[in-house]
Amino acid sequence: MRSLRSGLSPASLLTGAATLVTLGALLVAAPAAQAADTPLRDLAAAKGKAIGTAVTGSKLTGTYGDIAGAQFNWLTPGNAMKWETVEPSRGTYNWAEADQIVAFAQAHNQQVRGHTLVWHSQNPGWLANGTWTPAELSTLLQDHISTEVTRYKGRLAAWDVVNEPFNEDGTYRSTLWYNGLGADYIAQALTWARAADPSAKLYINDYNVEGVNAKSTALYNLVKSLKERGVPIDGVGLQAHLILGQVPATFQQNIQRFADLGVDVAITELDIRMQLPSTEAKLTQQAADYKAVLDACVAVARCTGVTVWGFTDSDSWIPDVFTGYGAATPYDENYVPKPAYYAIATALGGTTTPPTGACSATYSVASQWNTGFTGQVRIACSGAALSAWRVSWSFGAGQQITQAWNATCAQTGAAVSCVNASYNGTVPNGGSVTFGFNAAWSGSNPVPVVTVG
Structure with a gap:
């Protein structure tokens, strides 16, 4: 002819000021x-x-x-x-x-x-x-x-x-x-x-x-x-x-x-x-x-x-x-x-399984005041790469996202899902991307458990 011109893995959960998750392979795999x-x-x-x-x-x-x-x-x-x-x-x-x-x-x-x-x-x-x-x-x-x-x-x-x-x-x-x-x-x-x-x-x-x-x-x-x-x-x-x-x-x-x-x-x-x-x-x-x-x-x-x-x-x-x-x-x-x-x-008779776990997302609270806070998620890859990404979590104390940048975020009840923008879905091996959001809170702001999917 003419010119020539990945499944989801469970999250790895951490507690403290940030939550680290392991990304699976929805459009993701090892290099x-x-x-x-x-x-x-x-x-x-x-x-x-x-x-x-x-x-x-x-x-x-x-x-x-x-x-x-x-x-x-x-x-x-x-x-x-x-x-x-x-x-x-x-x-x-x-x-x-x-x-x-x-x-x-x-x-x-x-x-x-x-x-x-x-x-x-x-x-x-x-x-x-x-x-x-x-x-x-x-x-x-x-x-x-x-x-x-x-x-x-x-x-x-x-x-x-x-x-x-x-x-x-x-x-x-x-x-x-x-x-x-x-x-x-x-x-x-x-x-x-x-x-x-x-x-x-x-x-x-x-x-x-x-x-x-x-x-x-x-x-x-x-x-x-x-x-x-x-x-x-x-x-x-x-x-x-x-x-x-x-x-x-x-x-x-x-x-x-x-x-x-x-x-x-x-x-x-x-x-x-x-x-x-x-x-x-x-x-x-x-x-x-x-x-x-x-x-x-x-x-x-x-x-x-x-x-x-x-x-x-x-x-x-x-x-x-x-x-x-x-x-x-x-x-x-x-x-x-x-x-x-x-x-x-x-x-062809191979038995390989797509590798996972070489990309991670870190959730953190960048700043906080009496009625709201600014959150940030950094997605980084080492030994793998991404061509698209999605990060999800559930807020446990009624927090509500009011604005997001460098990602498209949707919230239904407590459930939040953020996907890459059109310009930053690619995360090369050794690279990273970051997106942020503002959210409202009242009384407490516990760190959520972040998952991929």
Whole structure:
């Protein structure tokens, strides 16, 4: 596709002038380095599967690079191998980012999935806007495939040779390639790719083909026909850009029917988007959805593995394309693993539990007078991070909040609940945020028991 661009824990109670609580993992978890007892790539390898991620080459440093190298055994360049990137003007090539990703993968003992050789989108202007005869177009396509695949011969394990050839109803998409060369451009592309690198696995990749439907049946019939004709085709890629709660019931059945044709199946671009803001319930559903996808792949021997389309929300294409949607990946924007991460680990045979207890909230009375007081709560993290927070307590002597700042506070009877403002939900590892409030009291002002939730 296009550019890449946690449960609640009981409080720890203290008495005295302040109350300290331990925050759980509603949008909270340990940092990446402590994400799981066993990295996802090791869990996947034990099951004979790949667990991959699409990456942006320029980001492969720091925490982003650490996670990409430690957790995944396959990498897919998000944009670096697309035609507009590698040949922005005719005959002028730019391999810098693609080479960077391949080198990173080799240094981290990872396989690379090439993406993508033939697509209707992200083609350079000189190609898309040109006027070509069929013979010229065929030569351009053959030269492009031969040049790119040969460059990485022996270093890439697989290629998404043809990307998104079908419409939703199963007819061929009207593209530069289909309109100029006919449906057989697919067979030609596969044949040219095989000649350029006989060892790389060759795939056709598409979206909305995860369940049994008209589009996936068209892909099935194409693969069956290619096999019968002796055209080199090793696998199909099911992109799996899914919506929360909408994993197709026929996912495993569909994987199996392709496998029964004698080809491999890979889940190539998995993300599961939700309408923002994310909530505990949505994250729980997302985790279940991720697990359902992984379970379907694990259950079919010829499903080679799963690649997520970016592992962190900060590198996801979703918000730029689907207005109001996001939070689609296993890590939040601060590289904190979400429930989806642990669901993937569980599906791959892991037994990790999201860690808790590395963030805390301290309640204190800053000043007090005969009819009221100013309270303050400081939320701090050490060894973890937050992307949202909520602090709750019950006043025991009739105190009433009259004003709050840097948080949205609501009180019903004695019960108070304060959530982050739009600008301070993020608490990085080693950082803190503070909010305050004014409240009325009469007679006594005992320190409340603060909880999270």
